[in-house]
Amino acid sequence: MRTLANATADRPWTESPPWRVTASRAESHDTVTLELEPPEPFGFEPGQFNMLRVPGIGEVPISISGDPSRPGPVLHTIRDVGAVTHALCTLRPGQRVGVRGPYGTSWPVRAAEGGDVVIVAGGIGLPPLRPAIYHVLAHRESYGRLVLLYGARTPADLLFTGELDTWRTRPGVTVEVTVDTAGRDWHGNVGVVPDLVAKAAFDPGSAVTFTVGPEIMMRFAVRALLAAGVTDDRVFLSMERDMQCAAALCGHCQLGPFLLCRDGPVLGYRPLARWMSVREL
Structure with missing residues (x-):
């Protein structure tokens, strides 16, 4: 293996x-x-x-x-x-x-046991989070609430819509979806996904959060999570850069002191905070 x-x-x-x-x-x-x-x-x-x-x-x-x-x-x-x-x-x-x-590194699903898991995904950021969702769903007795907050540009851009409907029927699971723009046939949320954080029901004292999406979205999602009371050592993100060798040799995926193919893509917000605040890095 x-x-x-x-x-x-x-x-x-x-x-x-x-x-x-x-x-x-x-x-x-x-x-x-x-x-x-x-x-x-x-x-x-x-x-x-x-x-x-x-x-x-x-x-x-x-x-x-x-x-x-x-x-x-x-x-x-x-x-x-x-x-x-x-x-x-x-x-x-x-x-x-x-x-x-x-x-690469992985989501700390085992370290999150015992508390709520909050997942914030934007667009194509949902697929990297789906394995973590599967894990939490398969071990519901080990976790508190599972909260998925997911956003896309339009309803046509939403992924795994059948699974979203199935997941929201599971006990202890909340699924909230939003889109940036929609026509009259859309009856769900309209707006950016970080805005869903303040409305979500979870225990910020126990919650561990996983976030993937465009970097600007992740910055605002982190801001919303911290404002909700989640501590910065319980916030994890998957970062994206130009990975070419995937073996920490070429340096194309450098972000500050990190080579994301080796040190990431999943990293805690606390060590990332300084570098996420630098524009165009």
Whole structure:
């Protein structure tokens, strides 16, 4: 089984034989979930990512978006925004893709046991958080409330809408969704996702929070969480930079003193705070 030990600079280019695409599912007009079959047993922690490679085009980091407790195909949810992601989004069952990983740090789901878990996601930030949601749902007895606050640009951009409906029916689970803009047929919240924090019911003294989204959204989400009484050592974020080697060698993913492929992508807000306040860093 591959573990985090495979994701270090002493073995930077460990890559298994190409993985086979077993399914491709459209999640929205520009986002696809690929199910990939590993050639050998594969394990990962919520929040980790793989490097996916299309020969002749390139390689990109993609978060694993499936259930870490389930054997079988490994899920990656991909937005079509460039040459490599476009090639990945157009793959069909039976085709193959190069995979390296898993890489990176993970959500501290076990350290969060005993309290509420608050998840704040914006846009394509929901897929990296979905494994943590699956974990908390599978171990409900170990946690307090699970609060998911999720926002997208429009209703058409919302991901996993069927799962959102299922999750909100579970005891002890709150799901609130908002969009930036919508037509008359939308009857939900309109506004930015950080605004949902003040309205959410959770215990700030016990809550651990996980946040992924555009960086400006995360800054305001952190501000709202701190204003709600969550301490800064219980706020965790997944940061994004230009990852190329995923082995802490090239330096492209540097953020202040951190190399996000090695020290992240999941980091606590307390050590990040100084660097998140520097514009254009």
